[in-house]
Amino acid sequence: MLEPRSRxxxxxxxxxLLLSLVVQLLGCETEPGAQANSHNEPSKPALQQAELIAKPxxxxxxxxTFDDVPDMARANITVGGAQPTWGLSLDRTVVYGDKGGxxxxxxxxxxxxxxxxxxxxxxxxxxxxxxxxxxxxxAKVDSASVVKSGYFYLSVIDTDTALSTTTYYNDRNRYKVLxxxxxxxxxxxxxxxxxxxxxxxxFEQMPVNGHMDVVQKLYIDEVKVVKTGTTTQIPPSKIAPxxxxxxVDGKTIVYLSGKPEAKNGVPFVPLPRTFATLxxxxxxxxxxxxxxxxxxxxxxxxxxxxxxxxxxxxxVQLAAPAYVKDKMLMVPASYVADALEAxxxxxxxxxxxxxxSKKVNVIQVDKNTVQQEIWGFGASANDPVHDFxxxxxxxxxxxxxxxxxxxxxxxxxxxxxxxxxPFTKDDPEPRNAMQATMEPEKGVWDTATxxxxxxxADQAIRRNPGMQFAASVWSPPAWxxxxxxxxxxxxxxxxxxxxxxxxxVGWAKxxxxxxxxxxxxxxxxxxxxxxVEYASSYYNxxxxxxxxxxxxxVFKSEGTEVKFGAxxxxxxxxxxxxxxxxxxxxxxxxxxxxxxxxxxxxxDAYAYDLRQYNKPLFMMEYSMPDPNDAGMGGGLEVAGQxxxxxxxxxxxxxxxxxxxxPASVSSAVSRQSLVDLKEDGSYTINKRLYTMxxxxxxxxxxxxxxxxxxxxxxxxxxxxxxxxxxxxVLVAANHSTQPVTVTISGLNSxxxxxxxxxxxxxxxxxxxxxxxxxxxxxxxxxxxxxxFVE
Numbered sequence: 001m002l003e004p005r006s007r008x009x010x011x012x013x014x015x016x017l018l019l020s021l022v023v024q025l026l027g028c029e030t031e032p033g034a035q036a037n038s039h040n041e042p043s044k045p046a047l048q049q050a051e052l053i054a055k056p057x058x059x060x061x062x063x064x065t066f067d068d069v070p071d072m073a074r075a076n077i078t079v080g081g082a083q084p085t086w087g088l089s090l091d092r093t094v095v096y097g098d099k100g101g102x103x104x105x106x107x108x109x110x111x112x113x114x115x116x117x118x119x120x121x122x123x124x125x126x127x128x129x130x131x132x133x134x135x136x137x138x139a140k141v142d143s144a145s146v147v148k149s150g151y152f153y154l155s156v157i158d159t160d161t162a163l164s165t166t167t168y169y170n171d172r173n174r175y176k177v178l179x180x181x182x183x184x185x186x187x188x189x190x191x192x193x194x195x196x197x198x199x200x201x202x203f204e205q206m207p208v209n210g211h212m213d214v215v216q217k218l219y220i221d222e223v224k225v226v227k228t229g230t231t232t233q234i235p236p237s238k239i240a241p242x243x244x245x246x247x248v249d250g251k252t253i254v255y256l257s258g259k260p261e262a263k264n265g266v267p268f269v270p271l272p273r274t275f276a277t278l279x280x281x282x283x284x285x286x287x288x289x290x291x292x293x294x295x296x297x298x299x300x301x302x303x304x305x306x307x308x309x310x311x312x313x314x315x316v317q318l319a320a321p322a323y324v325k326d327k328m329l330m331v332p333a334s335y336v337a338d339a340l341e342a343x344x345x346x347x348x349x350x351x352x353x354x355x356x357s358k359k360v361n362v363i364q365v366d367k368n369t370v371q372q373e374i375w376g377f378g379a380s381a382n383d384p385v386h387d388f389x390x391x392x393x394x395x396x397x398x399x400x401x402x403x404x405x406x407x408x409x410x411x412x413x414x415x416x417x418x419x420x421x422p423f424t425k426d427d428p429e430p431r432n433a434m435q436a437t438m439e440p441e442k443g444v445w446d447t448a449t450x451x452x453x454x455x456x457a458d459q460a461i462r463r464n465p466g467m468q469f470a471a472s473v474w475s476p477p478a479w480x481x482x483x484x485x486x487x488x489x490x491x492x493x494x495x496x497x498x499x500x501x502x503x504x505v506g507w508a509k510x511x512x513x514x515x516x517x518x519x520x521x522x523x524x525x526x527x528x529x530x531x532v533e534y535a536s537s538y539y540n541x542x543x544x545x546x547x548x549x550x551x552x553x554v555f556k557s558e559g560t561e562v563k564f565g566a567x568x569x570x571x572x573x574x575x576x577x578x579x580x581x582x583x584x585x586x587x588x589x590x591x592x593x594x595x596x597x598x599x600x601x602x603x604d605a606y607a608y609d610l611r612q613y614n615k616p617l618f619m620m621e622y623s624m625p626d627p628n629d630a631g632m633g634g635g636l637e638v639a640g641q642x643x644x645x646x647x648x649x650x651x652x653x654x655x656x657x658x659x660x661x662p663a664s665v666s667s668a669v670s671r672q673s674l675v676d677l678k679e680d681g682s683y684t685i686n687k688r689l690y691t692m693x694x695x696x697x698x699x700x701x702x703x704x705x706x707x708x709x710x711x712x713x714x715x716x717x718x719x720x721x722x723x724x725x726x727x728x729v730l731v732a733a734n735h736s737t738q739p740v741t742v743t744i745s746g747l748n749s750x751x752x753x754x755x756x757x758x759x760x761x762x763x764x765x766x767x768x769x770x771x772x773x774x775x776x777x778x779x780x781x782x783x784x785x786x787x788f789v790e
Contacts (some may be wrong), residue, residue, distance in 0.1 A: 008463060061133075064223035066090055067101035076120045080202065083114035084531050086488060096138040096184045096221035103221040105142070109214055110489060110531060110538050112150075115204035117157065120568075121780070122198045122227050124758050129195055129234045134226045136188040137203065139592060141181040142217035146482070151208045154189040157199040158238070168202055169238075173241070176206050179218065190477040194235035201225075223367040246333075246353045248277045249713045254602050258328025260353060266320045267346050267353050269336065270328040271302070276606050278340055278357050279709065284329070291329050292338055296360050297710050300339035302331055311338055360711025365719045365746030369707035372616065374720055375520075375651040376468055377642075377696035378415030379658045379674055380621065383435055386452035388659045392681055399675055402685065403658060404463035409762040411693025414701050415468050415622060416460055417654050419508055420522075422475040422535050425449075435535075437477045438510065439503050445508055450643075456658075457517055469511070470521040472568065472594075472620065474535035476500050481537065489531030489538040489696035490671050497547055498525040501554035508562045512554055521563050523594045523620060524551060527570040528578060541567070541581020548582070552589040563591030568620055570596050572603035573626040579613065589603065590615055592651075596639055597622040605648040619645050623656035628671030630684060632783045639733040639785045642695055643716035646705050655692065685761050690757040691733070694785045698729045698755070715740060715780065734780040745775035749790035752776070758784040 042669040069075045072088055079085055087108030106116060121135070135154055141147075153176045157166035170189065177187045182502030187203070201223070205215060207478065215514045217784045244260035246253045248267050258270035271291050275282050280295035289304035307321045319332040333353045337344040345358040388396065422434040425446075436449040445516055460467045475486040480500055494499055504522055511517045524547060528539040539547065544567055567582075569575035573596045579587060593615045597605070600622070610617055622641065624634050642653045660673040670676040674689040699720045708719035714736040721728045728747055734740050752769045758781055769776050769788070780786055 003149055006522065032314060053509070060126075061121075061224065062121065062125060063118060063511050064118065064225075065101060065221065066104050068131070069102065075104070076118075078117040078119060080115040080117055081111060081113035081204065082531060083111075083116065083531070084108045084488060086533065088116075091219065092218050094140065094142075096140075101221075103199075103219045105217070105219055105413075105559065107142070107217045108483075108488060108531070109205075109218075112205040112207050114214075115155075115202045116220065117200050117202050118223055119200040121201040122193060125225060126227065127193050127198055128230075128746070129193055130230050130232060131193045131227065132231055133191050133193070134188060134227045134228050135191055135201055135222040136186055137201075137227075138184045138221045139177075139179045139187055139203070140184045140219045141179055141215055142219060143181045145181065145217040147213040147215045149177040150211050150213070151206045152179045152187055152203060152215075153177070153206055154187055155202040155204070156189070156191050157202055158194065158196045159221060169235075176208070177217070178211070184221070192231060192233070192235055195237045196239060233770035242351045243505075244351045244353065246274060248274070248355045249357055253277055254604070254607050256607055257326040258330060259326075260333075261325075261330075262348070262351065263320065263514070263725070265348070267333040268320075268323075268330040269333050269353060270325075271322075271331045271335075272328060273607070274336060274355075275340070278336070278341055278342065278355070279713065288345050289324060289329065289572060292429055295340055295359070295709075296362075298339070298341065301328070302335065302339075304329055309335060309338070325440045340341055357713045358711075359714070361715075361740055361742045362711045363715065363717055363730070363732060363742050363744045363746075364709050365728055365730055365744070366707040366709075367719075367721055367726065367746060367748070370721070371705040371787050372649050372651050374646075374699055374701060374703045374705060375616075375618070376701045377390055377653050377692055377699075378413040378470075379655040380416065380417040380419070380472075381453045381456045382657060383431060383452065384657055384659050384661045384673070384677075385456040386434060387430075387661050387677065388454050391677070395681060395683065399635050399683065399685075400459050400463065400657070402689070403674075404460050404467070406464075406697060409690065409693075409764075410697065411689055411763065412464070412697035412700075413463065413692070414466070414696060415470055415652060415654060416457060416658075418450075418457070418469055418471045418511075419451075420471050420473045420504070421450055422473075422477055424478070438507055439477055441479055442499060445506065447514065450550040454515060457515070461517075466701070467518065469517050469519045470523070470618070470620065470652075471511075472506075472523040472526045473504075473537075474526045475537045486535045486537075487533055489536050491543070492537055492539070492547065494546065497550035498554060500547070502552040502558075504551065504564070505554060505558045505560055508560060512562075514595065515535055519562055521565060521592060521618065523568045524548070524564060524566045525616075526568055526621075527574070527596065528567055529574050531572055539567075539578075541578040542583075543580035545586035550584040565590050565594045565618060568594035568596065571599040572605060572608040573599075576608045576610070579610070587613055587615070592616040592618045594618045594620045595650075597645075600641065605644045605650070609648060611612065611649045617645075617650040618647070618660035619650050619653045621654060621656050623673075624671040624688070626671060628669050628686075630669040630676070630686045632687050632691075632757075635687035635757065635785065636735050636783060638688040638733075639691040639694065640716050640735065643718045643731070643733065646718045646720075653692075653695075654687070687757070688760045691785045693763045694733075694755065694757055694787045698787050698789050699731070703729070710742075712740060712742070715742065719746075729790070730788040732780055733785045734782060737782050739779050739781050741777055741779045743777050744788065747771055747788065747790055748774065753789040754778070755787045755789070756781070756784055777782065 089100045089105045091105040095101050153172040155170035158169045166472045175189050179185045246260050260269045275293050278295045282294045293300045300311045304322050304324045308315050316338050319334050322331045341358040345354045423432040424440045425436045427433040476492050478486050480496040481490040508519050512519050567578035645653050657673040659675050660670040662677040662679045665678050669684050676684040705722040706719050708717045710717045718731045718732045
């Protein structure tokens with residue numbers, strides 16, 4: 001808990017306030033002839049009256065220091081804007097004033113918007129709308145900070161993020177202050193309480209010309225909230241009216257731009273995103289502002305500014321004219337019903353558009369529309385295979401057969417993702433030490449490392465000599481970074497960009513030429529915006545672009561055949577943001593774009609279409625959210641993601657870990673791995689491994705994705721062809737709780753083999769289906785994934 005700087009100062013302040021109140025009460029005279037007490041009761045002593053009146057009144061001001069705080073856990077300080085919590089500490093060496101005590105020391109800042117939140121600031125104060133306060137604190141840049149000055153400002157956290165995305169009030173252009181390492185500087189902000197709740201004060205940096213660099217370290221002290229008066233000019237609420245939501249087949253759709261809205265009682269939805277969610281093909285003519293959509297043999301055409309559309313050649317009146325907003329064509333929600341024969345309803349009270357797609361139980365494979373090359377499916381090895389290497393041999397070999405085998409319940413995974421280890425052998429943490437880098441010092445190479453991942457790679461190659469390998473960097477070696485550490489972020493120093501590129505080339509050559517591994521892809525950084533306590537390194541898009549330039553030059557000069565990629569953000573929003581920050585020339589130097597699929601409900605591949613960059617796409621990591629679903633629910637989620645990835649142009653899909661570090665027997669099945677290991681040697685194969693196998697065992701590296709459509713949104717589909725034979729594979733996942741009989745067309749073989757994973761089956765061959773006329777019917781069981789092989 002935050003305490004006053006000293007008892008003497010705090011006591012003096014309380015005494016002054018009390019005396020002031022007493023003087024006001026004693027000095028108050030009644031009007032001539034007025035009764036002091038309407039019931040003629042004896043008057044109470046003035047001091048007693050003052051106590052009775054003062055007790056329920058809120059305090060006039062607050063003075064917060066860190067002097068008596070025993071540790072950060074009790075400081076009631078939180079962070080925002082990805083400010084690392086480990087970058088906060090209490091310091092007795094640098095404090096404001098000459099009274100001693102403690103200040104708040106803030107380090108590891110890497111973004112201007114890394115912010116400190118002071119949650120106690122308004123607690124116990126008068127928050128009546130119209131109450132005015134002067135907020136202030138003292139700040140000073142740490143002399144050890146590389147950047148010695150920057151502009152900072154205060155904000156008031158005055159809305160709840162659940163109610164509004166505008167969560168801070170500030171007037172930073174007027175009240176920004178230059179903070180340096182020379183002396184303590186007062187940063188202040190006048191604030192009037194409005195109708196919204198008040199949650200605290202935030203302190204952060206503002207980029208200003210001449211001071212664009214981020215201050216890495218600084219001190220904060222002497223926080224004050226002083227009441228200055230009241231006003232009738234009360235700020236309006238910032239909580240926006242309830243936004244219109246669109247729900248398609250039970251799932252809320254996230255729109256990045258051109259968000260749904262209601263105008264004159266008519267709900268409008270953005271056509272591109274909405275129709276893509278409903279799996280309609282959409283073409284946009286910017287010159288005429290016309291969108292043409294097609295699905296299930298139905299074609300619709302609508303133009304901005306027109307109050308009618310054409311559907312299958314017939315004019316259809318719109319509820320209101322279409323228009324363009326944020327570069328998106330907005331159409332009345334009812335148009336979705338006309339164009340796609342969907343069921344559409346509007347709840348004006350809840351501001352919700354509900355769309356239920358028409359279910360047409362037809363799957364059409366188009367082998368003539370050939371799309372991206374398939375690279376493969378797999379997962380990451382990383383440090384847990386060290387524990388896997390020590391398992392009892394029978395269990396170990398059984399699981400390896402499942403991962404890489406092509407018979408029985410083998411899933412035939414074809415890609416292993418390796419970590420390019422960053423630690424040193426003398427690391428005091430044994431688990432870090434076994435993940436030692438090949439270049440612990442500049443020019444010093446040690447290839448006797450990475451025993452665990454190399455063992456796992458060898459085991460995979462024994463089962464599949466064509467095994468492919470991808471690799472990601474979690475952190476460059478410490479000697480290349482500004483924080484001299486491989487953990488907690490830090491930056492790769494620009495003068496080491498070329499060293500880093502040569503380090504990657506050296507690593508790739510060793511693993512390809514000395515160890516015989518088919519290293520095909522290297523990603524420059526895993527999750528560049530993540531600053532965490534494990535191996536990590538921070539980059540923004542501009543920095544990544546500069547690194548790409550250096551790596552490109554070295555890879556070309558060295559003649560390496562390994563493809564390199566970026567940015568591999570933690571979710572699609574991060575990947576998209578980083579790409580948008582890069583120099584477009586640098587993006588075009590990439591051999592592939594790496595991505596992760598975390599936070600899928602918000603950041604899915606349909607919301608962030610990366611095909612615009614005309615680069616191969618590689619989905620390199622995903623694991624289930626808590627709580628883990630080890631059954632068909634989790635298996636179907638992964639199957640749905642793979643179908644979405646293939647439809648959106650991705651060449652590969654990797655889960656996170658093959659296995660987890662063994663956990664206690666009583667713990668839940670791990671969400672992070674395909675197989676969950678326990679300390680007693682037992683294991684659980686998550687069903688998602690087998691649903692992945694419905695793709696990976698039959699769609700092999702070098703195959704090509706082909707166009708396939710499903711008329712039922714509960715049935716997700718993927719199709720590919722073996723280019724040498726023109727034979728196709730179709731994977732159909734039934735996400736509904738009922739069996740669905742579908743008509744499948746576009747497969748040319750007269751005899752189709754069928755394999756299935758369900759609650760009771762694991763890539764089980766269930767027979768063949770005759771395909772005499774080019775189409776056939778098949779019943780897909782509820783909650784199942786079925787593969788059809790020509």
